[in-house]
Amino acid sequence: MVAVTLALVGFFGFVIMRVTTPQMTTLFTDLSVEDSSSIIKELERQAIPYEMRNDGAILMVPKDKVTRLRMKLAEGGLPKGGGVGYEIFDKSDALGSTSFVQNINHLRALEGELARTIRAIDRIQAARVHLVLPERPLFSRETPEPSASIVLRVRGALEPQQVRAIRHLVASAVNGLKPQRVSIVDEAGQLLADGAAGDPASGGATSDERRINFEKRMRSEVESIVSSVVGNGRARVQLSADFDYNKVTQTSDKFDPEGRVLRSSQTREESSTTADNRDGQVTVNNELPGNQRQDNGTGATKDQSKKSEETNNYEISRTTKTEVTEAGRVNRISVAVLVDGIYSKNEKGETVYQARDKEQLDRIAALVRSAIGFDQKRGDQVEVVNLRFAEGPSAQPINEPSGFLGMLQFTKDDVMNLIELVVMSLLGLVVVFMVVRPLVKRILSPDANPANNSPAPVPALADASQTPAAPGQNLVPGSNATAQMIDVAQVQGQVHAQSVHRVGELAERNPTETVSIIRQWLAEPA
16 A cells, blocks of 8 residues: 555646646757856856756756847857857956067957857858968068868758858958958868969859859749749750850951041142253353343343242040950850640549640740840750650649738647646546545445444443344345355454453443442452
């Protein structure tokens, strides 16, 4: 009886404690040892129950206190993220530290703050930053450039835009650091950014990254517009783009013959007279200036000449044009679109496949051409083909209930708690009906009938000494004689015990009369 009672008390105590225990949920994950120790100390100070998992990296607290605890811990700067920031200068002794120590602390604080900022980006679980800030040597004309190395632990994969964002974020926070000098590696040792000086015009992205991003964006746009026509999951799009990464600079001069402008004009006139000496005589008088030749009737004549010269200079209009074609020009785009047919139900309820007509495929092709900016001169190609998919039609979306039915939806935690409560209740009922009920029935069954067959009170002590006859006629007749005899013996024993008990009570209440009766018994002959 004692063992069964203790077992029942322990079982029901366990059930009550299990049911009344508050539901635990995650407070923080991926905690460092320092942050976990600080948070546990704060929880113990506030007397809040908690659970540790994964060697303290995960802390569980009651679900109804998660929000308040997070705000309270954030007020105290917890969790810190496993690194030190500018709070390293809060409790430091500035008077007893050297400049070298101050520089090291400043570097540690800067690395810690950058790591915390990087961890705020989605998909990044942990980050570690190493900065190299070289000092300029004395009497040196060149200043060494700073550099940075970052190790990331990510969930899934980072987009190229996120990698470039991290590089520019770190470069903007460090004086003199260029984004090309930042190297990024993930936890698997994969190089996300090599830190090599790239083309500034390309934004730090390689040619393959630019092509992949362009194809991905165009594929998403085409698939979105086609899926809106044929249905979600009923179209497959493949897009290939050919890029020209050659940078071309072209300069051309164009002259306009109609656009003339007079710049300068010059006019020159000359006149001369020549005398013809037919006799051919040469005398001093003829050669003297101003001498008049005497015409002796020989027929001498004079020649006169006049010359005019004009020079005009014109400015002709000229246009100089310089064209620079940046790298990454699209040479050609090829698109292949595969669409599924139409599925319908026949009279028997069976799914019937029906191919799409040519008119609908032409319309889809026209939409695809408009989406990609189709250029026939460039050699773009668009092919739209209708074929039946191997997996068949996709499942239709399930409409979620709204209104009162939407309020009855349970989360996974609610379902688990309900199941646990039902199981505990069933176990409790099983224990009550299978253990407690038979035990109580067994305890109370012997006193059921003798209670009605109790002997009459004894009027005198002499009468009480006699053993009354067992009222066997009041017992319930049984088919088994042995069982009936055992029941009669039990009743007689109980009646005899009650008689002895009452005799003792009378002797205690009347000691004088008891002594007289005993003396009288002793005086009587045997």
